[in-house]
Amino acid sequence: MSQLSDFQNEIYLGGLADVRPDLPTDLTRLAALAERRLSAASYGYLAGAAGSEATARANRDAFDRWRIVPRMLRDVAERDLSVTVLGTPMPAPVVLAPIGVQSILHPDAELATARAAASTGLTSILSTAASSTMEDVAEAGGSGPRWYQLYWPKDRDLAASFLGRAEAAGYTALVVTLDTFTLAWRPRDLDQAYLPFLRGIGVANYFSDPVFQRAVGGPVTEENRQAALLHWIGQFGNPSLTWDDLAFLREHWDGPIALKGIQHPDDARRALDAGMDGVIVSNHGGRQVDGAIASLDALPLVADAVGGRMSVLFDSGIRTGADVVKALALGAEAVLLGRPYAYGLALGGEAGVRHVLRCIQAELELTLALSGHRTISELTLDALVRA
Ligand SMILES: Cc1cc2nc3c(=O)[nH]c(=O)nc-3n(C[C@H](O)[C@H](O)[C@H](O)COP(=O)(O)O)c2cc1C
Numbered sequence: 001m002s003q004l005s006d007f008q009n010e011i012y013l014g015g016l017a018d019v020r021p022d023l024p025t026d027l028t029r030l031a032a033l034a035e036r037r038l039s040a041a042s043y044g045y046l047a048g049a050a051g052s053e054a055t056a057r058a059n060r061d062a063f064d065r066w067r068i069v070p071r072m073l074r075d076v077a078e079r080d081l082s083v084t085v086l087g088t089p090m091p092a093p094v095v096l097a098p099i100g101v102q103s104i105l106h107p108d109a110e111l112a113t114a115r116a117a118a119s120t121g122l123t124s125i126l127s128t129a130a131s132s133t134m135e136d137v138a139e140a141g142g143s144g145p146r147w148y149q150l151y152w153p154k155d156r157d158l159a160a161s162f163l164g165r166a167e168a169a170g171y172t173a174l175v176v177t178l179d180t181f182t183l184a185w186r187p188r189d190l191d192q193a194y195l196p197f198l199r200g201i202g203v204a205n206y207f208s209d210p211v212f213q214r215a216v217g218g219p220v221t222e223e224n225r226q227a228a229l230l231h232w233i234g235q236f237g238n239p240s241l242t243w244d245d246l247a248f249l250r251e252h253w254d255g256p257i258a259l260k261g262i263q264h265p266d267d268a269r270r271a272l273d274a275g276m277d278g279v280i281v282s283n284h285g286g287r288q289v290d291g292a293i294a295s296l297d298a299l300p301l302v303a304d305a306v307g308g309r310m311s312v313l314f315d316s317g318i319r320t321g322a323d324v325v326k327a328l329a330l331g332a333e334a335v336l337l338g339r340p341y342a343y344g345l346a347l348g349g350e351a352g353v354r355h356v357l358r359c360i361q362a363e364l365e366l367t368l369a370l371s372g373h374r375t376i377s378e379l380t381l382d383a384l385v386r387a
């Protein structure tokens with residue numbers, strides 16, 4: 001646990017300030033603490049992954065196969081971690097990944113996450129499957145930067161309505177998740193017979209939508225609630241989508257668009273050809289295709305294929321500042337942090353999320369400087385060797 005006195009706190013990067021004394025600064029230890037706090041079902045949903053969870057483990061193991069080679073005497077007194085990604089200036093290249101149904105973790109849910117992100121200036125991505133509406137989350141986040149993650153529903157009018165609402169609520173970039181048109185085989189959830197949506201969690205953005213309401217014959221009440229849930233299940237994902245459908249996104253969204261769930265360099269090239277602004281190399285934290293390539297192993301191939309011509313972001317397995325350094329050196333412009341901040345939310349609400357963000361930002365800055373770099377752009381493949 002962190003027991004920093006004010007003086008010690010000052011020595012660490014001029015004050016981590018929001019690091020909570022009751023939470024560990026080693027973020028890999030958050031899961032075990034959250035397990036004690038959450039119900040078995042909620043914890044299983046958050047920590048779990050697809051199938052044998054081999055890909056979730058591979059995501060972590062891949063980081064161990066790269067090592068940083070620190071360089072000395074390079075004047076790292078003045079450090080600048082800031083970057084601009086998809087038009088958004090960021091104090092550090094760390095973005096909060098879209099995580100749905102956060103009310104299974106903490107009553108303040110996405111509102112707490114938005115407040116914590118806004119207080120650090122980091123960008124957070126709101127899921128279509130959030131437990132609060134995108135308008136309420138935008139209000140909670142205030143002037144904090146925000147992106148919107150689309151789960152692309154079958155009904156085109158509903159998709160267009162989501163995009164219009166997101167734009168009106170100040171979400172500046174669109175993240176379209178392609179790898180989850182249906183949930184994968186997830187034994188922990190199957191064995192617990194646990195699906196948050198069947199309890200009406202994660203449907204706020206659907207039930208509040210005028211297009212959705214028209215389809216179910218009016219506002220969702222106790223009377224039509226079951227029918228609305230059934231309609232939601234039928235709408236949620238669309239396995240028939242192809243590359244040609246991306247034109248629809250361009251017609252309905254003026255800002256930058258990134259495709260999330262890209263793992264093959266040819267898919268990244270197709271995204272570029274389709275006029276997309278970025279890709280997020282991700283295997284959804286190992287939650288979709290068990291046996292899939294570790295996300296970090298896919299990253300350099302994708303970056304090679306399209307890097308420089310479009311934004312390449314990365315997620316799946318980031319737990320430490322050193323992990324961020326490795327992903328950036330392998331070609332990512334920024335990383336998305338997933339489960340760690342969700343554990344922070346479970347353990348301490350808004351303050352818990354802020355704790356996680358402050359820790360990873362501080363560890364990133366220290367690792368960057370101690371390995372001989374002043375800025376993010378100085379990080380290249382030269383910084384790493386294969387273990
Ligand atoms: C509980 C949970 C819910 C998630 N919900 C979404 C979601 O609604 N939309 C989405 O695009 N990704 C979702 N993801 C995937 C994350 O955005 C991200 O890709 C993944 O968590 C990254 O891996 P990490 O947890 O190892 O950092 C979810 C992940 C978890 C753990």
Ligand SMILES: O=C(O)C(=O)c1ccccc1
Binds near residue numbers: 099100180202284
């Ligand atoms: O659980 C997930 O990984 C996920 O992406 C999701 C999908 C729908 C609703 C909530 C979360």
